[in-house]
Every structure is written in C-alpha cells, then in structure tokens.
Amino acid sequence: MLAKRNKMDRLTATPIKPVLVSEIAKAIGAEFIGNNDIQITSFCTLFPGEPGGVTFLANGAYSKRLKDTKASVVIISKKQSCPENFACICLRVDNPYRAWGKLLLEFGKEAPWSNKAISDSAIIHETAQIANGVTIGANSIIGKNVIIHPNVTIYPNSKIGDNSILHSGVVIGADGFGFALPQLPETSLQKISHIGHVIINENVEIGANSCIDRAVVGATLIGAGTKLDNLCQIGHNVQIGIGCVLAGQVGIAGSCIIGNHVQIGGQVGIAGHLEIGDFVKIGAKSGVHKNVEKGKTIMGTPAIDASKFRRKFAASNMKNE
Amino acid sequence: MLAKRNKMDRLTATPIKPVLVSEIAKAIGAEFIGNNDIQITSFCTLFPGEPGGVTFLANGAYSKRLKDTKASVVIISKKQSCPENFACICLRVDNPYRAWGKLLLEFGKEAPWSNKAISDSAIIHETAQIANGVTIGANSIIGKNVIIHPNVTIYPNSKIGDNSILHSGVVIGADGFGFALPQLPETSLQKISHIGHVIINENVEIGANSCIDRAVVGATLIGAGTKLDNLCQIGHNVQIGIGCVLAGQVGIAGSCIIGNHVQIGGQVGIAGHLEIGDFVKIGAKSGVHKNVEKGKTIMGTPAIDASKFRRKFAASNMKNE
Amino acid sequence: MLAKRNKMDRLTATPIKPVLVSEIAKAIGAEFIGNNDIQITSFCTLFPGEPGGVTFLANGAYSKRLKDTKASVVIISKKQSCPENFACICLRVDNPYRAWGKLLLEFGKEAPWSNKAISDSAIIHETAQIANGVTIGANSIIGKNVIIHPNVTIYPNSKIGDNSILHSGVVIGADGFGFALPQLPETSLQKISHIGHVIINENVEIGANSCIDRAVVGATLIGAGTKLDNLCQIGHNVQIGIGCVLAGQVGIAGSCIIGNHVQIGGQVGIAGHLEIGDFVKIGAKSGVHKNVEKGKTIMGTPAIDASKFRRKFAASNMKNE
Known part of the structure; x- marks a missing residue:
C-alpha cells in the first residue's frame, strides 16, 4: 500500500x-x-x-x-x-x-542565496546518490536511496522522499510564476515572493528537464508513487496525489489539486485552481479548463467527456467528406 | 548522400x-x-x-x-x-x-551509477569539443568533431555520431517512461528497467533542453542528418530516419517509427507505437493518433489530411459568423 | 515607467x-x-x-x-x-x-568555442549573483543585481539587463533552428550559421529550463519588465516588447514581433514571422497562425476571436448532446 x-x-x-x-x-x-x-x-x-x-x-x-x-x-x-x-x-x-x-x-523570508553546489545546511541521507553537476540548496532534505542524476537543481527548503529519482536537468523549487498586474498609474508587473517550498514524497520519479515550482506559501506537493515523464511543468501550490502518471510535456498551472491514481496524457494542459478527481484519465494533448469529477475520462480542448469527444469528431468528419 | x-x-x-x-x-x-x-x-x-x-x-x-x-x-x-x-x-x-x-x-543490467563528470570508460574522439558542466556516462562513445555544449548530460552507453551537435541542457539516455499499472491487490506502479541505450547518428543537431530517452531493450535512434529544435521529447525505442526536421517542443511517444525526410511542426505530439512514412509533413501543434502514409501532409488534433482540415475550419467559421 | x-x-x-x-x-x-x-x-x-x-x-x-x-x-x-x-x-x-x-x-563570425565556466572576456557587474554550475560565454555582459541560478548556460555575446533573473536550466543564445532544405541533387540539410546574439533587457525574469535562441543576424530581444514562465521556447530573431507575461511551455517561432503588455497563456504556439499587437491576450493552448491586431483577445487552434471561439464551442456542444 x-x-x-x-x-x-x-x-x-x-x-x-x-x-x-x-x-x-x-x-x-x-x-x-x-x-x-x-x-x-x-x-x-x-x-x-x-x-x-x-x-x-x-x-x-x-x-x-x-x-x-x-x-x-x-x-x-x-x-x-x-x-x-x-x-x-x-x-x-x-x-x-x-x-x-x-x-x-x-x-516573508525567502531562502538565502548561495553559489555552493551542496549547501552546508542540506540534510542528505548517506544512501542517497548525488551525481555530477547537482546543486542542492539550503535546508533541503534528501531521503534514503534517492537518486539525483547530473545537472539537477534543488532550490532551498525542498524535501525529496525516500527512493525517489530525479532525472537530469530537473529543477525543483524555482520561484512560482506570480506577478501582480499593474493598475494605472503603475505600469510594471510586481513580482510575488515565494516563501513556500516543494515536497516530493517517497517513490516518486521525475523525468528529465521537468520543473516543479515552489509554493507562494505552504508547499507544492508530489504524492507518493507518482511518476512524471520529461519536460513537465508543475506550477506553484499544485498538489498531486498518490500513484499518478503524467506523460511528457504536461503542464499544470498553479494551485490545482490532482487526486490519486490520475493518468494524464502527453502535452496536456490544466488551467489554474482546478480540482481533478481520483482515477480521472485525461487524453493526450487535452486542455482542461474546469473541474473533473472522480473516475471521468476526458479529452479535447476544451476537454469534454471522451465518448462525447469521439462522437463529435466522427460527426464533424462525415459532414465534410 | x-x-x-x-x-x-x-x-x-x-x-x-x-x-x-x-x-x-x-x-x-x-x-x-x-x-x-x-x-x-x-x-x-x-x-x-x-x-x-x-x-x-x-x-x-x-x-x-x-x-x-x-x-x-x-x-x-x-x-x-x-x-x-x-x-x-x-x-x-x-x-x-x-x-x-x-x-x-x-x-538485465542497467549501467552502473557514477558521480563523475566524464566516465573513465567513455570513448571520446580527440576532435570532440566538450564544454563546461557536461556529464558523460560509462561506455559512451563520442565521435569526430562532435560539439557538446554546457550542462549536457549523456547517460551511459550512448553513442553520438560524427559532426553531431548537442546544445545546452540536452539529456541523452534518461530512463524511458515505463511503469506497469497495478492490478489489485497491488496498488503501486512498477518501474520497468531500461537496459537499452541511445544512438545518435552523424550530422545530427539537437536543440537546447531536448530529451532523448533510452530504449527498454535495443536502442532509441536518431538518424543521420536529422535536426531537432529545443525542448523536444523523444520517448524510448523511437526510431527517427535520416534528414528529418523537428521544430520546437515536439513530443514523440515511445516506440514510434518515423521515416526519412519527415518534417514536424512545433508542439506536435505523436502517440506511441505509430509509423510515420517518409516525406510526411505534420502541421504545427497537431496531435497524431494513427499511422501516416508516405508523403502525406496532415494537421489538427486528431490530425487529418491538411486540405480536409482547412475545408473543415473554413466551413465551421462561416457557419458561426 | x-x-x-x-x-x-x-x-x-x-x-x-x-x-x-x-x-x-x-x-x-x-x-x-x-x-x-x-x-x-x-x-x-x-x-x-x-x-x-x-x-x-x-x-x-x-x-x-x-x-x-x-x-x-x-x-x-x-x-x-x-x-x-x-x-x-x-x-x-x-x-x-x-x-x-x-x-x-x-x-560571418560565430563566437569562439570555449570549455570554461565563465569566459575571461565576459563583463559581469560586481553585484550580479552567479550560482553553481553556470556557464557564461565570451563577450557576454551581465548587468547590476542580475541573479543567475544554477546550471544556466549563456552562450557568447549575450546581454542580460539590470535586475533580471534567470532560473535554473535556462539556455540563452543557443543556435537558432535554421536549415536550408535540400534541392536535388543535394540530399542533406544545410545548417545556417547564427552570427547574431540575444539581448535580455532590465527587470526580465525567465523561468526554469526556458530557451532563448540567438539571432541569425542582429538580435533576439526580450523587452524590459517581461516575465517568462518555465519551459518556454523563443526562436531566433523574435522581439518581445515590454511588460509581457508568457505562461509555461509557450513556444514562439522565429522572427515574430510581440508588442508591449501582451499576455500569452500556457502552451500557446505562435508561428514564425507574425506580428502580435500591444495588449493582445492569447488564451492557453492556442495556436496562432496569423497577425493579431492591438488589444484583441484570441483563442483556439487556429486561434480566432475569443468571443467567437466560445460561441462555436457552445454551438458544437449543443448539437451533439
């Protein structure tokens, strides 16, 4: 279990x-x-x-x-x-x-800047394997048997659970994308400090060059046993449940709550602040713009029920033959 | 030739x-x-x-x-x-x-773990140019005049052909994305070991932060003279022919066979196990879900014949004016 | 201002x-x-x-x-x-x-190759913060209070303006994607040298693992105060105005001119050589294939006026209930 x-x-x-x-x-x-x-x-x-x-x-x-x-x-x-x-x-x-x-x-207090490879204040389990070119920020915690491949960056205060694997080029804990739009007479965007962090639970695998942003406050969470393919983007304050599978190039915008055992196809995009129920399946390349109930299978942009999508596509094809 | x-x-x-x-x-x-x-x-x-x-x-x-x-x-x-x-x-x-x-x-036998920058067992041609921050894994072979830009990671057993160029942040040979779904009473995904490797043939160019996963068994192949733009994702066991052009952010899922001289537009996604014929052209942002015959031009999601796609789009636009 | x-x-x-x-x-x-x-x-x-x-x-x-x-x-x-x-x-x-x-x-004259971390000819302001694993190429200029996070690569001749922030894995100035297609009897693609460079103006923030390619001639430009999220791809000779916001995984193909204060949703793709007017808003996951006038809001693939898009989607949904 x-x-x-x-x-x-x-x-x-x-x-x-x-x-x-x-x-x-x-x-x-x-x-x-x-x-x-x-x-x-x-x-x-x-x-x-x-x-x-x-x-x-x-x-x-x-x-x-x-x-x-x-x-x-x-x-x-x-x-x-x-x-x-x-x-x-x-x-x-x-x-x-x-x-x-x-x-x-x-x-608030953002983590201190450092130009060290491995911060003195990071706590790294003796069984963890840290490859060449890895940077680990202040106060980060790396668990048992964790494998960190070359050129991974872990920003300060991140937690990586036991037996997790981070592939090359992964970036954990970069600043989330938050800027207050200007209201006249202001004309410039105002950066929102991110004083939260990232928690990767146990048995997680994160594909090459994927990015998990840290939270504004609290934590961005990747649940135990969840697997991400390469080049995925997980926004600030996203919470992903256990046993999920995210294929390549998926993007999940800030503050989404993804349930347990959710399967997300390649290049899917999920808009911010949505809730995706347990066991949901999302077809490749879909664009999700509203909450999805437990157990549903959806596809398309904007994503709709998969069987409905197939009927629409078939009907539209016939009409134009 | x-x-x-x-x-x-x-x-x-x-x-x-x-x-x-x-x-x-x-x-x-x-x-x-x-x-x-x-x-x-x-x-x-x-x-x-x-x-x-x-x-x-x-x-x-x-x-x-x-x-x-x-x-x-x-x-x-x-x-x-x-x-x-x-x-x-x-x-x-x-x-x-x-x-x-x-x-x-x-x-099976996965390559040994190492925290070295350049493995002692890698064979690197004297004319190859290896930049700062590059990691090259065990038993990899780097050919004549290869240029490897900063912060590239090459996992063990990879072969990089003569005159090829790898831009910064490229990851060659990371674990493919393979997990066996649980069947009750199991509840956790089971990682599939990848004991294969990656072969990049001669005169290939791979754009910044692109990822080429290694094969489960055998090899993932990029054919001679093929060019990939930035942030592309090539899954395990994909075979790409010669002289192909892949624009930015393309994703090709596992085990696809791409022919020769295929042109793929930006942000295209190709589902797993498909065959794409020689000289096929795929319009930007298309989602390809079935095999494509030699010489065809396709676009849309799901991708269809390009001329049909244009007729459908025109008709649907008129209807809603 | x-x-x-x-x-x-x-x-x-x-x-x-x-x-x-x-x-x-x-x-x-x-x-x-x-x-x-x-x-x-x-x-x-x-x-x-x-x-x-x-x-x-x-x-x-x-x-x-x-x-x-x-x-x-x-x-x-x-x-x-x-x-x-x-x-x-x-x-x-x-x-x-x-x-x-x-x-x-x-x-033309491309920048010289080097395997150094920080080139001797780079000019780096004393207040700039350069993290572990960063590479800075020849003749690059890094301004006041610039923050460069771990494992960033800056190719030669790049300029990074004051107060800008580059997150981990960012690649500035890689070769643009330009290849002349063969005409018989030729069969191989011919690489186009890129002798231009990249200019990042002041107060810009670039998300983790994003890529900004250098220009064929002249410069690729990111305007002052513009913010890019993670995993974005900006092609050669693109010019982006001031105060723009680009969400994650956006791709902009070569030679586009993006106006000021443009907002671009996640996973949007913009085809090459287009002009996007000031204050344009582009919905997430849209594919833009033609110029967009100042102040418009568009969405869909191919992208159309947003209100029209919503009517089409609503109509098509009703028809198939």
Missing part, C-alpha cells in the same frame, strides 16, 4: 516571525480600526486558512466562500464587503494582490 | 548473460512444461524479435501478429492462447508487463 | 569585416555585372535592411515589398525579377537561402 497523503505537512501556510495586524495594515496602507491588535504568525492561502494567518482575496469568484476561511486577517478590495458577523479582520486596499506581494516581500 | 540507416545496430534487442528458460519461468511464476530448456541470450521487442530472445505480449492489438515474432520465448497473459504450431515457447502469467519488468530487473 | 525599447541596439543586422560585392557574388556562384563594386559591411534582415548590408529573399510572400528594403545587396532566386529602378544590387542564384547560409559561414 502506498502511504496516504501526509496531513501533518503544512501545505497551505508558511510561518513567519510574528507581527501585529496594525503593522501589516500600515505596510499596505490599509485602515486598521479597533483594539483587536493580534499577532499574525503565518501567511496562508484563503482556503482553508489557519488561525493566526493573513491571506488575501483577489478573485471575485471566491467571495461567496469568504466566510469559510479560518484565517485571522484577509486583505480585500475596497469594493468588496465583508460577510456579516465575520470572525476575520478585513484590511481594505485598492489592489489586494499587490498588497499581498508587498507583505510577502516585507515580512 | 547521407548514410543509410545502419542495419548492423541491434535496435530491438539487448544481449544478456545467458539464462535457461526454466529459470525465467521460475522468476515470474509461470509454468514451464517440456524438455526444451534452451538458453535465452537477449531481451527483445516482440517484432521482429530474435532467436534466443525473450519478449512479451501485453497489448491485445498485436495478438494476430504474434505468430510472426522471431523471439524464442514470449510471456503472455493466461487469458491469451498461443497460435497453433507456434515455434515459440509461451510462458503464461497474470500480468505479462509486470512479469517483463521483473525479468528486466533480475536478469 | 518601464524603459522604452532601446532603438540604438542593432536588432536586425550584424556587422562583418568589409568585403566587396564581387567577392560575395563569387562565393555563391552569382553573376555580378557593372562597376558598382561597393563594400559590404553587414549581414542584415530584408526589412528594414541597412545601407551596406547584404540580405536575401527566399519567401515569395515578401516579393511585393522587396523595393522597400534599405539593404545594398539582395540575393534572390533566378526566377525572381528585380523591381524597376531598384536601388539595390540583385545577386541571382538557384537557392537564395542556401547561398545566404554559405555567406554566413564564409564571411
């Missing part, structure tokens, strides 16, 4: 040195009213959120669920109203995503 | 230290009846197969052609019947692909 | 050691008539072209605009007629692209 997903990992929050809500409000130019000036101890995602955590709401689609967050502070747009009897403190700003980026930069 | 494909290379079989059929049967829990306990001298593909070789049949689509194999032993499903008067020895198991994986692991 | 594109960069021409037109004609077997044996001082693109430059016309689609070039010499097909009162010298050959390739090889 493969191990179940480890619930003890803090996948959706990253602790910070405690800071008062009033200091956070000041940093982002938000008004803070009241005397409930509690300490904030982490940056967290909106859902589930955690007590003591600060998070943000930028996407209107999540407004209805805002009341469900367990975070202590939410940065929201000035145009947005707080739910009634809301337990959270709301900080209102013009551009919540930019304010969030500012906070991450000011109070 | 470009050289013809070298028929002397054993592209579809890998020799092993000889072992008796009865030992193979025992290893995979198959019944072996009779006194024809011959020596097995190689692992081979089903077609053509070679005398002395052991292979397997997992895909029902090949059942009809089973009688054509030249292998001496075939591992088949217990549900499968052997052809009448079949010259081969059939070994019956519940899951032929998992049994094959077990045999490769037990009797 | 982001800096405007720097007009002083010679993006479409590369200087050469001066050579007479008669020598060029002789090298490619073209007839040179007249006594106007001027000196040629650069290789340049057809448009705009520059006085003193030699260029070529291989694509019939540009014939009508031939009279607009500012080049001094154009290599054209024997089947092609020169415009009347044409200020240029026309050199006629059977295969202009092969002739061009021959000239680049004979009179």
Whole structure:
C-alpha cells in the first residue's frame, strides 16, 4: 500500500516571525480600526486558512466562500464587503494582490542565496546518490536511496522522499510564476515572493528537464508513487496525489489539486485552481479548463467527456467528406 | 548522400548473460512444461524479435501478429492462447508487463551509477569539443568533431555520431517512461528497467533542453542528418530516419517509427507505437493518433489530411459568423 | 515607467569585416555585372535592411515589398525579377537561402568555442549573483543585481539587463533552428550559421529550463519588465516588447514581433514571422497562425476571436448532446 497523503505537512501556510495586524495594515496602507491588535504568525492561502494567518482575496469568484476561511486577517478590495458577523479582520486596499506581494516581500523570508553546489545546511541521507553537476540548496532534505542524476537543481527548503529519482536537468523549487498586474498609474508587473517550498514524497520519479515550482506559501506537493515523464511543468501550490502518471510535456498551472491514481496524457494542459478527481484519465494533448469529477475520462480542448469527444469528431468528419 | 540507416545496430534487442528458460519461468511464476530448456541470450521487442530472445505480449492489438515474432520465448497473459504450431515457447502469467519488468530487473543490467563528470570508460574522439558542466556516462562513445555544449548530460552507453551537435541542457539516455499499472491487490506502479541505450547518428543537431530517452531493450535512434529544435521529447525505442526536421517542443511517444525526410511542426505530439512514412509533413501543434502514409501532409488534433482540415475550419467559421 | 525599447541596439543586422560585392557574388556562384563594386559591411534582415548590408529573399510572400528594403545587396532566386529602378544590387542564384547560409559561414563570425565556466572576456557587474554550475560565454555582459541560478548556460555575446533573473536550466543564445532544405541533387540539410546574439533587457525574469535562441543576424530581444514562465521556447530573431507575461511551455517561432503588455497563456504556439499587437491576450493552448491586431483577445487552434471561439464551442456542444 502506498502511504496516504501526509496531513501533518503544512501545505497551505508558511510561518513567519510574528507581527501585529496594525503593522501589516500600515505596510499596505490599509485602515486598521479597533483594539483587536493580534499577532499574525503565518501567511496562508484563503482556503482553508489557519488561525493566526493573513491571506488575501483577489478573485471575485471566491467571495461567496469568504466566510469559510479560518484565517485571522484577509486583505480585500475596497469594493468588496465583508460577510456579516465575520470572525476575520478585513484590511481594505485598492489592489489586494499587490498588497499581498508587498507583505510577502516585507515580512516573508525567502531562502538565502548561495553559489555552493551542496549547501552546508542540506540534510542528505548517506544512501542517497548525488551525481555530477547537482546543486542542492539550503535546508533541503534528501531521503534514503534517492537518486539525483547530473545537472539537477534543488532550490532551498525542498524535501525529496525516500527512493525517489530525479532525472537530469530537473529543477525543483524555482520561484512560482506570480506577478501582480499593474493598475494605472503603475505600469510594471510586481513580482510575488515565494516563501513556500516543494515536497516530493517517497517513490516518486521525475523525468528529465521537468520543473516543479515552489509554493507562494505552504508547499507544492508530489504524492507518493507518482511518476512524471520529461519536460513537465508543475506550477506553484499544485498538489498531486498518490500513484499518478503524467506523460511528457504536461503542464499544470498553479494551485490545482490532482487526486490519486490520475493518468494524464502527453502535452496536456490544466488551467489554474482546478480540482481533478481520483482515477480521472485525461487524453493526450487535452486542455482542461474546469473541474473533473472522480473516475471521468476526458479529452479535447476544451476537454469534454471522451465518448462525447469521439462522437463529435466522427460527426464533424462525415459532414465534410 | 547521407548514410543509410545502419542495419548492423541491434535496435530491438539487448544481449544478456545467458539464462535457461526454466529459470525465467521460475522468476515470474509461470509454468514451464517440456524438455526444451534452451538458453535465452537477449531481451527483445516482440517484432521482429530474435532467436534466443525473450519478449512479451501485453497489448491485445498485436495478438494476430504474434505468430510472426522471431523471439524464442514470449510471456503472455493466461487469458491469451498461443497460435497453433507456434515455434515459440509461451510462458503464461497474470500480468505479462509486470512479469517483463521483473525479468528486466533480475536478469538485465542497467549501467552502473557514477558521480563523475566524464566516465573513465567513455570513448571520446580527440576532435570532440566538450564544454563546461557536461556529464558523460560509462561506455559512451563520442565521435569526430562532435560539439557538446554546457550542462549536457549523456547517460551511459550512448553513442553520438560524427559532426553531431548537442546544445545546452540536452539529456541523452534518461530512463524511458515505463511503469506497469497495478492490478489489485497491488496498488503501486512498477518501474520497468531500461537496459537499452541511445544512438545518435552523424550530422545530427539537437536543440537546447531536448530529451532523448533510452530504449527498454535495443536502442532509441536518431538518424543521420536529422535536426531537432529545443525542448523536444523523444520517448524510448523511437526510431527517427535520416534528414528529418523537428521544430520546437515536439513530443514523440515511445516506440514510434518515423521515416526519412519527415518534417514536424512545433508542439506536435505523436502517440506511441505509430509509423510515420517518409516525406510526411505534420502541421504545427497537431496531435497524431494513427499511422501516416508516405508523403502525406496532415494537421489538427486528431490530425487529418491538411486540405480536409482547412475545408473543415473554413466551413465551421462561416457557419458561426 | 518601464524603459522604452532601446532603438540604438542593432536588432536586425550584424556587422562583418568589409568585403566587396564581387567577392560575395563569387562565393555563391552569382553573376555580378557593372562597376558598382561597393563594400559590404553587414549581414542584415530584408526589412528594414541597412545601407551596406547584404540580405536575401527566399519567401515569395515578401516579393511585393522587396523595393522597400534599405539593404545594398539582395540575393534572390533566378526566377525572381528585380523591381524597376531598384536601388539595390540583385545577386541571382538557384537557392537564395542556401547561398545566404554559405555567406554566413564564409564571411560571418560565430563566437569562439570555449570549455570554461565563465569566459575571461565576459563583463559581469560586481553585484550580479552567479550560482553553481553556470556557464557564461565570451563577450557576454551581465548587468547590476542580475541573479543567475544554477546550471544556466549563456552562450557568447549575450546581454542580460539590470535586475533580471534567470532560473535554473535556462539556455540563452543557443543556435537558432535554421536549415536550408535540400534541392536535388543535394540530399542533406544545410545548417545556417547564427552570427547574431540575444539581448535580455532590465527587470526580465525567465523561468526554469526556458530557451532563448540567438539571432541569425542582429538580435533576439526580450523587452524590459517581461516575465517568462518555465519551459518556454523563443526562436531566433523574435522581439518581445515590454511588460509581457508568457505562461509555461509557450513556444514562439522565429522572427515574430510581440508588442508591449501582451499576455500569452500556457502552451500557446505562435508561428514564425507574425506580428502580435500591444495588449493582445492569447488564451492557453492556442495556436496562432496569423497577425493579431492591438488589444484583441484570441483563442483556439487556429486561434480566432475569443468571443467567437466560445460561441462555436457552445454551438458544437449543443448539437451533439
């Protein structure tokens, strides 16, 4: 039996040195009213959120669920109203995503830069095999019998589980792709710091030149026994379950939750923030733009039920003969 | 004139230290009846197969052609019947692909692990140019005037032909993507050992960060004079002919046979086990799911004749104006 | 404010050691008539072209605009007629692209080969951070506060602007993908030398394992403040404007001009020689095959107006329910 997903990992929050809500409000130019000036101890995602955590709401689609967050502070747009009897403190700003980026930069802590091949603070099991040209960043943990092939890069704070294999050119933990778009009079994109990390569980294999980005906060996760082919792209905060198979050149955008035993064909793309159920199969080259229920087989771009796709293709072919 | 494909290379079989059929049967829990306990001298593909070789049949689509194999032993499903008067020895198991994986692991021999930059056993022509950060594995052969740019990885047993150029980040010979799916009560994927290698013939150019996986048995082949752009993925046991042109981000799944002078547009994907004829042209971003005859031009996903594709697109556009 | 594109960069021409037109004609077997044996001082693109430059016309689609070039010499097909009162010298050959390739090889000058990690002639600002396993080629210039992560390769003559970030495995300046197809009795592809380079302007971020090819002549350009995600492929002579965002696995074929503030979704492919206007948005996984006007939003393969795409998809879905 493969191990179940480890619930003890803090996948959706990253602790910070405690800071008062009033200091956070000041940093982002938000008004803070009241005397409930509690300490904030982490940056967290909106859902589930955690007590003591600060998070943000930028996407209107999540407004209805805002009341469900367990975070202590939410940065929201000035145009947005707080739910009634809301337990959270709301900080209102013009551009919540930019304010969030500012906070991450000011109070978060990215890993230190280094030009060493193997960081002194990395913890590498004596049975791990580390090839030529490998770089392992600060505070990374490499498990038993792990095999790391030449020219792999592991950014700081990454965890690689027992018996996992990383093929040449793999990049674990690079900055996720997050930039706040400008709002006039601003004209430049603002980089979002990524203070999270990557967790690769046991018995995972990652194909050559594939990339797993680190999380904004919390962790990007590859579940136990999952296998990725070459040149795959896994965005920040993606969580992939156990026993999945991803063929070559698959791309999964940020914050997707992929279930267990999911099979994904070559060159498939999955848009951000989607949930793909257990045992789903996705045909090669599909483009997935919405959630997929457990056990479904889908294909096409935009991807639809596979049997429907085949009927459509057959019908369209006949019509044009 | 470009050289013809070298028929002397054993592209579809890998020799092993000889072992008796009865030992193979025992290893995979198959019944072996009779006194024809011959020596097995190689692992081979089903077609053509070679005398002395052991292979397997997992895909029902090949059942009809089973009688054509030249292998001496075939591992088949217990549900499968052997052809009448079949010259081969059939070994019956519940899951032929998992049994094959077990045999490769037990009797095959993967290249030894090393953390050296350039293996002592690699044979590198004195005129070859090897840049900074390159890793060359055991028993690899690098020909005359080969140029290997920085941070290339060449796994063991690879052959790089004269005048070929490998750009930065190229990975030659990583493990192919082969995992036997679990059958209950099993729940974990089983890695298929890859004991084959990669052959790059002369005058080949391979673009930055492209990956050519090594074969399960025999060789993955890139024919003379063929040019690959950046970020291409070539699966295990693919054979590409001479003078082909592959644009950027093309993916070719395992065991495809690509003819000579084939032109493949950017981001094309080709499903596994297909045959693409000489002089075929494939439009950018197409998804190819079946064999393509010599000289055809195709496009779309699933790819169809190019002129038909254009008519369909024009018709569908008019309808919705 | 982001800096405007720097007009002083010679993006479409590369200087050469001066050579007479008669020598060029002789090298490619073209007839040179007249006594106007001027000196040629650069290789340049057809448009705009520059006085003193030699260029070529291989694509019939540009014939009508031939009279607009500012080049001094154009290599054209024997089947092609020169415009009347044409200020240029026309050199006629059977295969202009092969002739061009021959000239680049004979009179152009590729950067010298080296196996050093950091070339002695590279100019690296003292504030730049260069990680483990990085290779920087001859005459490259690395600006202030640039961060180069492990295992990046920078080919010779590249320029990396201030505050830019290159993630692990990035390849800057590899040979563009240019090969002249054979015309009988020839049977082999002829490599086109790339004597141009790459310019990355300030505040650019390039994701892990992405590739930016160098130009045939002149430069491939990434504009200030533009951000690329992982595994992107940017072909030779592409020019990308300021403040653009390219998601993962995007591919842009050679010589495209991308405007400012363009947003490109994951896995999009853009065919060669296209112009994409400012503020264009391209939906994920689209295939773009023609120019796109300023401000448009497009999607699909081939890509069409986004609202039209959605209507077509909805209609086609209903029809098959």
